[in-house]
Amino acid sequence: MSRTGFVHQALCYASDEEFLDGTLAFVRDGLAAGDAVLSVVQTRNIALLRDALRGEADADAVEFVDAKEWYGFPARTLGQYHAYCTRHEDGGARRVRVIGEPLWTGRTAFETREWMRYESLLNVAFADSGHWILCPYDTRVLPAAVVRTAARTHPELARGPRGWVPSGGYAPPDAFYAECDEALGPPERVRPERELRFGRGRSAAVRSAAAGYARRCGLPQERAHDLVAAVHEAALNAVRFGGGEGLLRLWCEPGYVVCEVSDTGRARSAAGDPPSFPGHLPPEPRGSGGHGLWVVRQLSDLVTERMRADGSVLRMRFSR
Amino acid sequence: MATPSAECVVGRMRTGDHLLLGYDTDEEREAVLAAFLADGLACGHRGLVLTPVEAPPDVVLGFLQRQGVDAEAELAAGRLAVMVRASTEEGLSGLDGLVREEVRRAVADGFLGLRFCMEALHAHASSALKTLHDSEILLDPVFQTLPVLGICQYDRRVFDERDLAPFDLLHHGRAVVDHVWQDELLSITRTFEPPGLALAGEVDDSNVTAVARALRAENARAARRAQRTHRTRLDLRGLTFIDVCALRMLVFTALGLYASGGGLVLDGTASHVRRVMRVTGWDRVPGLDLERGQGA
Numbered sequence: 001m002s003r004t005g006f007v008h009q010a011l012c013y014a015s016d017e018e019f020l021d022g023t024l025a026f027v028r029d030g031l032a033a034g035d036a037v038l039s040v041v042q043t044r045n046i047a048l049l050r051d052a053l054r055g056e057a058d059a060d061a062v063e064f065v066d067a068k069e070w071y072g073f074p075a076r077t078l079g080q081y082h083a084y085c086t087r088h089e090d091g092g093a094r095r096v097r098v099i100g101e102p103l104w105t106g107r108t109a110f111e112t113r114e115w116m117r118y119e120s121l122l123n124v125a126f127a128d129s130g131h132w133i134l135c136p137y138d139t140r141v142l143p144a145a146v147v148r149t150a151a152r153t154h155p156e157l158a159r160g161p162r163g164w165v166p167s168g169g170y171a172p173p174d175a176f177y178a179e180c181d182e183a184l185g186p187p188e189r190v191r192p193e194r195e196l197r198f199g200r201g202r203s204a205a206v207r208s209a210a211a212g213y214a215r216r217c218g219l220p221q222e223r224a225h226d227l228v229a230a231v232h233e234a235a236l237n238a239v240r241f242g243g244g245e246g247l248l249r250l251w252c253e254p255g256y257v258v259c260e261v262s263d264t265g266r267a268r269s270a271a272g273d274p275p276s277f278p279g280h281l282p283p284e285p286r287g288s289g290g291h292g293l294w295v296v297r298q299l300s301d302l303v304t305e306r307m308r309a310d311g312s313v314l315r316m317r318f319s320r
Numbered sequence: 321m322a323t324p325s326a327e328c329v330v331g332r333m334r335t336g337d338h339l340l341l342g343y344d345t346d347e348e349r350e351a352v353l354a355a356f357l358a359d360g361l362a363c364g365h366r367g368l369v370l371t372p373v374e375a376p377p378d379v380v381l382g383f384l385q386r387q388g389v390d391a392e393a394e395l396a397a398g399r400l401a402v403m404v405r406a407s408t409e410e411g412l413s414g415l416d417g418l419v420r421e422e423v424r425r426a427v428a429d430g431f432l433g434l435r436f437c438m439e440a441l442h443a444h445a446s447s448a449l450k451t452l453h454d455s456e457i458l459l460d461p462v463f464q465t466l467p468v469l470g471i472c473q474y475d476r477r478v479f480d481e482r483d484l485a486p487f488d489l490l491h492h493g494r495a496v497v498d499h500v501w502q503d504e505l506l507s508i509t510r511t512f513e514p515p516g517l518a519l520a521g522e523v524d525d526s527n528v529t530a531v532a533r534a535l536r537a538e539n540a541r542a543a544r545r546a547q548r549t550h551r552t553r554l555d556l557r558g559l560t561f562i563d564v565c566a567l568r569m570l571v572f573t574a575l576g577l578y579a580s581g582g583g584l585v586l587d588g589t590a591s592h593v594r595r596v597m598r599v600t601g602w603d604r605v606p607g608l609d610l611e612r613g614q615g616a
Contacts, residue, residue: 079599086601203524204505207561225592233564236525285601286575291564298599 007132008123009164010154012147014139018160019045020052023099025161026134030097031058036088038063040070041101041136049099071103074118075280075297078125082282085131092130101136104146112146113180114302119153120176121280134158152176174276184304187313192249192260198235199245206235206248210259213250217257217320226299227318231259233292234314238263242312256301256317265311274307326493330355330471335433338463339495341473342484347545348512349473350383351497353437356471358389360435361399365469366426370405370438377402398429406441412455416462423466433467442478449483456490463492471495500537501530508534511555515545516585520558528566535573542582550582551609557588564596571602578607585609 011022023039027049030037039049039062046064053059071077085096102115122133137150151157151167153176158164171179196209210231214224231248238246242263249260279293297303300316328339330352343349357367371380380402381391394400405411405418419436426434440452462468472491474484488494501508506521508530517538523531535552542550554570556562574584589597589610597603603610 083598083601086604201526203563204522204526207522207524222592222595225590226595228561229563229592229596232524232561236563236565283600285571285605288568291568291600295564295596295599299596 003132004130006123006126006129007156008126008154009132009134009156009158010150010167011134011136011158012139012150013136016048019136019138020048021160022158023049023134023136024052026097026099026132026158027053027062028056029162030095030132031056031061033095035095035097035132036063037061037097038065038084038088039099040065040067041099042067042103042138045101045136067101067103071115073301074114075300075303077102078118078121078280079282079294079298081122081133082125085126085129089129089131096129096131098131098133099136100133101138104142110184111302113183114304116146116149116153117177117180119150120171120173120180121277123153123155124173124277125281177277181306187260187304187306187315190249190251190253190258190260192251194248194250196248197245198239198248200239203232203235203239207232209248210250213259214257214318217252219257219318219320223318227257227259227316230296230299230316231261233296234259234261234316237261237292237314238312242266252320253317255319257320259316259318260313261316262313263311265309274312278305278307279303325488325491327496328493329498330495331359331498333359333469333495335467335469336463337469338460338492339471340484340487340491340493341437341471341495342476342479343473344476344513345515347515348497349475350387351510351512352495353471353473354384354387354389355498356435356437356469356495357384357400358387360469361389361394364432365435366398366429366431366433367394367400368422368426368434368436369400369402370436371402372404372406372411372439372441374404399431405438412451415455416458419459419462419468419470420466423462423468427467433469435469437471437473439473439475440479442475442483453486453490456487460490500534501527503527503530506530510538511553514553515542516553516555516587518555518558522561523559523566524561524563525565528563528569531566532569532573535570539573539577550577551585552577552582553585553587555587556590556593559590559593562593564600567593567596567600567602571605571608574605574608576607583607583609585611587611 013019013022027037043066046066053062070080088094088096104112107115135154137147139147151169152171154167155170156164157167194209194213196206198206207228210228211224214227219227235246235248238261243266246261246263251258279297283290283294296316301319302317303314305314306312333339341352360367369380377395378392381400384391391400423434463470497510499507499509506519506523506527509518511518517534539552542552570584577583584607594603594610
């Protein structure tokens with residue numbers, strides 16, 4: 001089946017047969033059209049698809065990745081998909097088809113919500129592309145809330161081979177984003193282990209504090225480098241848009257090292273509204289801006305932000 | 321391997337310094353000597369260039385002219401002088417006497433001191449190396465008593481490190497080119513083999529302009545060298561941090577060079593810097609070549 005423009009569908013399945021029904025035709029149509037086909041699904045679903053495609057022409061062209069290796073943290077997964085598409089789309093001439101089955105089990109409520117936010121953000125990040133993402137949801141094991149939300153983050157629901165219906169409950173990404181922020185609530189009060197107030201030209205001191213704390217928390221060297229780079233970019237943003245000074249706070253919570261950069265937002269209110277989906281959308285490599293926050297999200301594991309005229313709070317989490 | 325002799329940037333040389341310059345390229349020799357002699361002019365020293373082969377003084381000092389020194393006018397005023405003195409057995413005998421005499425004359429002429437530089441020639445005979453060695457031994461006491469600074473130039477394309485090791489003991493250290501930039505976070509140094517810049521330390525919002533300025537000057541030099549297509553080379557092996565803003569400046573520089581048929585080579589980029597370049601797509605920008613550092 002041929003369509004144009006970006007397509008993002010959820011495929012709810014309750015059996016192996018339903019999974020194959022919904023995905024096989026998608027793969028075959030893609031191969032026939034010369035599309036790049038990437039399948040990032042659970043281990044057992046890789047086996048199902050491989051078996052079903054065995055012996056078919058071009059079946060080798062399908063790229064399989066285990067979901068466990070791909071769905072680490074939402075912002076980086078989005079970055080990976082973006083990089084994959086850039087590599088395979090031949091300058092935009094070729095469609096990339098993705099079967100993308102995120103992992104939902106073993107996530108905290110906070111992590112689950114960020115993955116839902118991610119599903120919704122795909123609609124914005126790939127809006128101008130011609131790619132097609134099909135997201136399988138295993139209704140046998142997934143919590144009902146996760147399956148329900150799929151209808152809100154995917155404009156369409158796939159039905160069997162080549163069939164689809166518009167999903168009635170689809171929420172526009174900006175509304176869904178605001179809803180996620182709402183559920184997140186205001187940044188909870190914490191008692192940081194380390195605090196540093198900084199102004200223009202003090203980024204070396206910010207980096208040094210961040211590096212020292214990362215070392216103390218036992219982060220591996222490469223992750224410590226990432227943490228320092230992310231904190232530095234956040235601090236520059238705070239100084240630039242937040243009235244010339246900011247505050248770095250560092251602490252640990254279960255599973256994560258947390259770095260918070262906040263400012264009082266005086267310059268931001270003059271500069272107009274904060275950007276929508278800050279740092280979530282892949283910047284143009286040759287663009288003159290927009291790389292800072294993107295890099296912050298790509299180097300961190302989970303980032304939450306609250307950007308208001310009266311100040312911003314950016315929390316970067318690094319799993320430990 | 322023996323510990324290398326102490327390095328001294330040419331801009332920090334003081335009266336009494338007797339340094340060895342082991343250079344790999346003519347560009348390196350000229351960069352060090354031009355700074356040495358121009359500093360001398362600024363300090364009220366006479367500059368004396370001992371050249372091994374007969375040539376018109378303005379030709380010998382052509383490299384100074386290229387560095388913006390009006391060599392002809394300085395020669396006419398006696399602030400610069402050129403003498404032929406080959407480092408043969410004959411040329412080297414009495415070198416210490418000659419330098420003593422030239423220092424006295426410079427002082428008598430109203431200068432505060434003398435800066436001299438001399439090219440050592442390699443005659444492939446051990447007796448010639450021994451003569452060179454002896455003359456350096458005799459020369460050293462001159463520096464301890466008179467207002468004189470000297471650089472003895474050894475071309476590393478003809479003297480290997482084994483040859484040079486005994487000479488290190490007769491000098492107070494090795495002369496190296498001045499830093500292009502140095503602050504508490506970052507040093508920028510010219511490299512000569514291969515030609516380019518070496519960045520060591522951290523680049524952030526406080527010193528990105530210094531990097532941009534050094535890069536622009538290096539681009540101009542690379543264009544003048546113009547071997548094949550001109551590619552500017554940055555040695556980043558000593559770079560521990562560079563922020564997004566500075567990387568974007570490098571990317572834009574690379575795109576500009578690419579548009580004129582050249583490019584920017586980043587040598588020895590650390591893995592965490594490569595990661596930033598990968599997530600921004602900057603590792604795939606035309607004109608930007610990420611090379612693995614030797615041994616990295």
